[in-house]
Amino acid sequence: MKEPSAKAVINHMLKNDRFSAWLGIEVIEMSLGSCKISMTVRDEMMNGFNIAHGGIAFSFADSALAVASNGYNKLSVALETSMSFTSPVKSGDTLTADATEISLTNKIGVYHILITKQGGVTVGSFKGTVYRTSKTLLKP
């Protein structure tokens, strides 16, 4: 029996991820510990100031964290996250998240995720720490 690929694990995880589906997330690239994903911002994601609710860019980054950290087939859950908001996001904007692994030990992974919009403007910087459980996502 061989280990399932990161791609198989993440496809299995995303198939059941209803909120990431609501966000409209697409995976552009992924490998163990990193990914690039995208989404397009819609009217129903706006806050009371007619810019995207902060929860939208955060949720998008949090999905990138799940994609980057779970490819090892070791169920990983966010313990700690922080996000800097650097530029407003509007309806129609296309967001891209680039996730990079900063550290990985048996129990803990740390990831940095940069969120940009079209034109390459940074809209947010996210740091996330996951706890790596001993459960698998797909049976080997």
Place this chain on the structure above:
Amino acid sequence: MKEPSAKAVINHMLKNDRFSAWLGIEVIEMSLGSCKISMTVRDEMMNGFNIAHGGIAFSFADSALAVASNGYNKLSVALETSMSFTSPVKSGDTLTADATEISLTNKIGVYHILITKQGGVTVGSFKGTVYRTSKTLLKP
């Protein structure tokens, strides 16, 4: 002419907040610098592990940040946020957010928000920093 009340300002803000409406947020209490809000978690908010996507509790806390910080009628936007996830959230759970002001200067406000579910179990701890612009939300 007199200043609009915090309640009038926040009602105006929330009236246009489509994503908070999608979340199903209700304001239980609010005054200048603090609030208590609630929401009920739904199936479409689940992630690939059948627990609530981290973005849901974060978005809920971020709405509490907007309610607590904007009652002064000084448009305030999140600069920095951090969230600790301490217990999983499931579909059907009722969440409550309690926001407290930790510091307020002319330009910057800092808030601590505790998220609990039914039974008083803490599911998250959120810290948010807002930049206070010179724009009003409602004309005096």
Place this chain on the structure above:
Amino acid sequence: MKEPSAKAVINHMLKNDRFSAWLGIEVIEMSLGSCKISMTVRDEMMNGFNIAHGGIAFSFADSALAVASNGYNKLSVALETSMSFTSPVKSGDTLTADATEISLTNKIGVYHILITKQGGVTVGSFKGTVYRTSKTLLKP
């Protein structure tokens, strides 16, 4: 054999903590999961703007995190910390840190620590997450 008290565990830990000694930290109160500590800021702690270096208030909060989280006699190390700086600190100021436990599971503890100076002015708000190892600090 009985478990050592939180006080005995923390006294043992602090006896060897050379940097907390350099800071001049005194424990005012402590129990399982919480503490109040104080220190006085000195000239050699200033940065290039003649206010206390940000590392001073952070280090002070980080010591409070160690005191609050290690009393269970389960060696606990910081995984994640965040700090908001809300008011400048000067030489001669007396700082107080109040640590509160927000969540505690077998492996993870989350603490909120408020830093004030004389007059009760908040100078910082700190959130820290520790990983609880299976090592003891004192033999039972």
Place this chain on the structure above:
Amino acid sequence: MKEPSAKAVINHMLKNDRFSAWLGIEVIEMSLGSCKISMTVRDEMMNGFNIAHGGIAFSFADSALAVASNGYNKLSVALETSMSFTSPVKSGDTLTADATEISLTNKIGVYHILITKQGGVTVGSFKGTVYRTSKTLLKP
């Protein structure tokens, strides 16, 4: 009259920074918005577990934040910082901090700083947000 160089501004700032001097910080490289600095960890920086107190790596990163953000000759102070601790630091270790600017607006700058020890092992990941005042450090 011409603007002072970033190097002149930072040298002026560090000349008065007593706590960075206590840490033993040396600037290896610096330009507007970025820097690389180093320091060697000493016995008096240890905590009660005989590893470096968390405040040491944080303080080191916070000095890197000051060096990277103040070269514009616009006095900048930390509002918000977060730090992930990924590997223990011991006495004798040589630390290097690499600071990168993630976003810069008129009032706010966001920086990511990676802390490594000899051998390139990551010991911490720091994110810092500064408020950019209208004061200068050196007269033009």
